[in-house]
Amino acid sequence: MTTLQSDPTGGPADRPLRVALLGCGVVGSAVARLLTEHASDLTARVGRPLELAGIAVRRTNIDRPGIDPALFTTDADELVARDDVDLVVEVIGGIEPARTLILSAIANGASVVTANKALLAEDGPRLFEAAETAGVDLYYEAAVAGxxxxxxxxxxxxxxxxxxxxxxxVNGTTNFILDKMHTEGSSFDDVLAEAQALGYAEADPTADVEGFDAAAKAAILAGLAFHSRVTAADVHREGITEISSADIAAAKLMDCTVKALAICTSEEVEGERRISVRTHPAMIPNSHPLASVGGAYNAxxxxxxxxxxxxxxxxxxxxxPTAxxxxxxxxxxxxxxxxxxxxxxxxxxxQRPVMGMGEVVTRYFISLEVIDQPGVLATVAASFAEHGVSVQTMRQEALHRAEDGGARLVLVTHSAPESALGATVDALANLSEVHEVLSVMRVEGE
Amino acid sequence: MTTLQSDPTGGPADRPLRVALLGCGVVGSAVARLLTEHASDLTARVGRPLELAGIAVRRTNIDRPGIDPALFTTDADELVARDDVDLVVEVIGGIEPARTLILSAIANGASVVTANKALLAEDGPRLFEAAETAGVDLYYEAAVAGxxxxxxxxxxxxxxxxxxxxxxxVNGTTNFILDKMHTEGSSFDDVLAEAQALGYAEADPTADVEGFDAAAKAAILAGLAFHSRVTAADVHREGITEISSADIAAAKLMDCTVKALAICTSEEVEGERRISVRTHPAMIPNSHPLASVGGAYNAxxxxxxxxxxxxxxxxxxxxxPTAxxxxxxxxxxxxxxxxxxxxxxxxxxxQRPVMGMGEVVTRYFISLEVIDQPGVLATVAASFAEHGVSVQTMRQEALHRAEDGGARLVLVTHSAPESALGATVDALANLSEVHEVLSVMRVEGE
Known part of the structure; x- marks a missing residue:
């Protein structure tokens, strides 16, 4: 670390740039360590030394080896308002106090790095506007895909x-869980418990398994890719808690893998570019490059x-990696x-408009238990036709429980609007020939 | 396209930025087309319109549909010297006249985009210095990996x-050739002829198959990654022309794939960071992410x-893609x-020093034809030991031609300096017990 005196008024061209670090958890402590260990390389790459001005934490009485205890403060508001702070790194997470601190730092003329996907997806436009007005940077590479x-x-x-x-x-926890379910045939609950024990899932796994984390990332990616403002509220979100071992087994039979995906598309509809943003589990063919992404990896x-x-x-x-x-x-x-x-x-x-999920065009895998008698296939096929959904493949399987006197139908549709697909499934469920709709899943990534 | 009048003296904040395009081949014509077709999006993304000032070509009498013929000029020197040119795109390739034109554009205050890997690898530092001095940009994303x-x-x-x-x-042509040799078992010469017929290889394929193209890209990647100046002369270069169907078959037996790789490494040697930069064919395990990169793709x-x-x-x-x-x-x-x-x-x-190839640590696959008599294995093993090279696996195979009275030994070494590996192979070739060294190839990507 340099010992040059900082100069809040600008000062000499070689004065250090002063960095305020908000949060000192796993990512924050790695950032603090790298700032110290790589000081000379960083100075050469930046053109001036980077110097830690302070680290805002909730409690200062925790031992954090390798970091100068004098840097810690519990007063984050005071830290970001200091007039010798040039750069602020926010790795607290969550909406508040992160939002207030970032806005305060920007108003104070500091440029900001944040890893806060939830905040960017909820209130990104406000933060970007503030940065634009103040003429400072707001960067967030760490917010999506580590x-x-x-x-x-x-x-x-x-x-x-x-x-x-x-x-x-874009969510390592759900990918770890689905990967384990796929390779080991285990149930969602068992694998979640294992992931929690290994530290891959949090004690409250809601943000991951219900898709909130992936939805925030999808909003950020869609906004960037399509030059539009997209917030988490625009994202159709489904988690993976309903995925059963039977769904995974069905995917395997289809030479597919079940993955939790964030999907952002832009397409020409009625003469204008519209976008769709969604996160949900889906079957993808094993030949797709995302199918082989295993464990907690992202792609x-x-x-x-x-x-x-x-x-x-x-x-x-x-x-x-996040650091x-x-x-x-x-x-x-x-x-x-x-x-x-x-x-x-x-x-x-x-500002491309975001389509409702009903307008989104996708494909469905549907597995049904039906009565085994003449005319059932025709009735089922008619249901699809009535809703304008074209069937790509249909296969009949014998049921293991022969005493049920039923059969299993497995169908994959061609692309159709989500609303038509949903209506078809509802209609199938109401047919007297259908005992049960066993599984419905989107098929992506042709 | 905008019709605003350009203003060489700076002018209003909404005056178009004027772009000189050098070269109008496959990439250049795609750039010209995109500048026209996406004009309104580009204006929104830049904050001002982008306007083609002129296109330098060798001959103006070629029909180039969709491009205003008035834009063409054969006088590239005059075009880059015009005082209303803000940005220059160089897609001519080769050392001259590209270098002179880029230096002239920079001296004239223009920022430059180039796709010219050969020039950057030969004389990059001079161009970067000129850009730094003039306070302009020199960008080159298209120079490596499309x-x-x-x-x-x-x-x-x-x-x-x-x-x-x-x-x-980083070279699609050689990847296409090696991929075809792998999947079809064809010879190098046959696949090269096929690649030329399909347009994947040029009539004179030297730059690709002898590794010059990959070496230039490796120099650029190493310079960037290691914050050092690296030129094509620093790169150890081997082409793929010596790769035989037998080599490919041997790789398959090892559960490996032969790929033409650019490899840049940085490691601590005797207390300092040293780098190595090389391009050559190598076996990589099929489990490595690069093994499944097929056809003309890059990764x-x-x-x-x-x-x-x-x-x-x-x-x-x-x-x-390059456009x-x-x-x-x-x-x-x-x-x-x-x-x-x-x-x-x-x-x-x-400025990390570049190691000579002899210092580089790698692994070798070696296939030998030896006489089939007691003591041969011990003699061969002693040769490795004398040079300090440790053998990881050794397998003896019966020869198909039993009348030769010989056997085939297939060995894979542990990591060792290239100089020791080379000396071992030379020693093996001189043993009376060794009929022939059939194949030697590096093994990368554990």
């Missing part, structure tokens, strides 16, 4: 192209008119500060 | 991390201390121009 560079490629590398689809595995596939299909793959969480993404942003905003310019801000000029 | 965003992730996303390895398939694996292993995958060549990368850079340098600042320049502060 260490995987996906924000910068969408915001800069592909900014001259027309992105049509962003589809990814994002981006399709655009000119670049074609790109894939980005890597660790989606964890202290060190790597935070540090990349921190060096970038520090370089911008040294050059006296902010990077590109939010681009939401297109 | 549409795959790899330059920006290395330069910005991972700039706060410590990159240890960049390993990639780059980046390993760093904190982020772990990342992979970037996509189309490595072609007019539209997508060029357009991403063009919008970025245009945004920088609108904000009155240049992006981060070259970072070569580390």
């Amino acid at each position: 260490a995987i560079p996906i924000i910068r490629p969408l915001r800069e590398s592909l900014v001259g192209d027309d992105i049509t689809t962003v589809m990814g595995i 994002v596939v981006v399709e655009s008119t000119n670049a074609g299909r790109l894939m980005f793959y890597g660790p989606g969480a964890g202290g060190d 790597s993404a935070v540090m990349g942003d921190l060096v970038t905003i520090a370089r911008n500060r040294v050059r006296g310019a902010a990077g590109p801000g939010e681009s939401a000029y297109a | 549409a795959i965003p790899i330059i920006r992730p290395l330069r910005e996303s991972l700039v706060g991390d410590d990159i240890t390895t960049v390993m990639g398939i 780059v694996v980046v390993e760093s201390t904190n982020a772990g292993r990342l992979m970037f995958y996509g189309p490595g060549a072609g007019g539209d 997508s990368a060029v357009m991403g850079d063009l919008v970025t340098i245009a945004r920088n121009r609108v904000r009155g600042a240049a992006g981060p320049g070259e970072s070569a502060y580390a």
Whole structure:
């Protein structure tokens, strides 16, 4: 660490840039460590030293080895308001006090790095506007897919192209759970308990297994990719808690894998570009590049008119990978500060309307238990036809419990609007020939 | 296209930014088309219209549909010297006249996008210095791996991390050839002829099959990843022309695939960070993420201390994908121009020394035909031991031609310095017990 005296009024060209760190959990402590260990490399890369001004924590009486105890403060508001702070790193998470602290830092003229997907998805436009007005940077590579560079490629590398689809595995916990269910045939509850014991899932797993985390990331990705403002409220969200071992087994029979996906699409509908943003489990063919993404890894596939299909793959969480993404942003905003310019801000000029889920076109896998008598197939097929849904494949299986005197029908539809598919399933459930609708799942990624 | 009058003296905040395009081949014509077709989106993303000032071509009498013939000029020197040109896109390729034109454009105050890997690998430092001095941008995402965003992730996303390895398939032509040899068992010459007929390989395939193209890309990747100046002359280069069907078959038996790789590593040797940069064919295990990259696709694996292993995958060549990368850079340098600042320049502060190939640590696969008599195994094993090379696996196979009275030995070594491995192979070739060294190949990507 440098010992140069900081100078709040600007001062000499080699004065250190002062960094306020908000939060010192797994990611925050990794950031603090890297700032110290790599000080000379960071100085060379930025053009000036980076110096920790302070670290806001909830309790200062916790032993945090390797970090100067004098840096800790419980008064985050005071820390971000200090006039010698140039850069703020927010790794507290959650909506408040993170939002107030970031807005205060921006108002104070600091550039900000945040890993806070929930806040960006809920109130991103307000934060971006504040940064734009103040002429400072707000960077957030760590908010989506951990260490995987996906924000910068969408915001800069592909900014001259027309992105049509962003589809990814952006939640490591649910991918770990589904992967285990797939390879071991275990139930959701058993694997969740195992994931919790291993630290892959939190004691309250709601944000992950109910899809809130993935929905926030989907909103961020869609906003960037389609130059539109998208919030978590625009995202159709379904979790993985209803996925059964039978669903996984059915996917295997189809040469498919069940993955929890975030899917953002943009398409021409009635002469205008509309977007859809959703997160839900779906079957994807084993030949799809996302099918082989195992464990807690993340991957994002981006399709655009000119670049074609790109894939980005890597660790989606964890202290060190997330800290790597935070540090990349921190060096970038520090370089911008040294050059006296902010990077590109939010681009939401297109404001493409978000389609309701009913309008989204997808495919369904449907498994039904039906009575085994002549005419059933015709009745079922008629139900699909009435709703304008075309069937791609239909297979009849004998039931294991022969005494039921029934049969199992397994169908995969062609692409159709979600509303028509849903209405078809409702109609099937009401047919007297259908004992039970065993499983319904979307099929993605042709 | 906008009809606003351009104003060479700076002019109003909404005056168009004027773009000079050097070259109008497959990539250049795609760039010209995108500038026209996406004009309104590009204006919104940049903050000002982008307007073609002129297109330098060798002959103006070629019909290029959809492009205003008045834009063409054969006088590239005059075009880049015009005082109303803000941005220059160079897609001519080769060293001259590209270098002179880029230097002239920079001296004239224009920011530059180039896809020219050969020029950057030969004389990059001179171009970066010129850009730095003039305070303009020199961007080159399209120079490596086509549409795959790899330059920006290395330069910005991972700039706060410590990159240890960049390993990639960065030449689509050789990947196409090796993939075909692998799946069809065909010979190199047959597949090359097929690739030429399909347009995947050029009439003179030297740059691809002898590794010059991959070596230039490796130099660019290593320079960026390790903050050092690396030129094509620093790269150990081997082509794929010596790869036989027998080599491919041997790899298959090892559950491996032969890939032409660009490999850049940085490691601590005798208390200092040293780097190695090389491009050559190698066996990689089928479980490695690069093993399944087929056809003309590219992929780059980046390993760093904190982020772990990342992979970037996509189309490595072609007019539209390359144009997508060029357009991403063009919008970025245009945004920088609108904000009155240049992006981060070259970072070569580390100047890590480049190791000679002899120092590089790798593993070898070796296949030998030996006489079939007692003591041969001991003699061969002694040869390895004398050179300090440890053998991981050794297998003896019966020869198909039993009348030869010989046997085949297949060995894989543990990691050892290339010089020791080479000396071992030389010693083996001179043993009276060894009829022939059938195949030697590096094994990478554990």
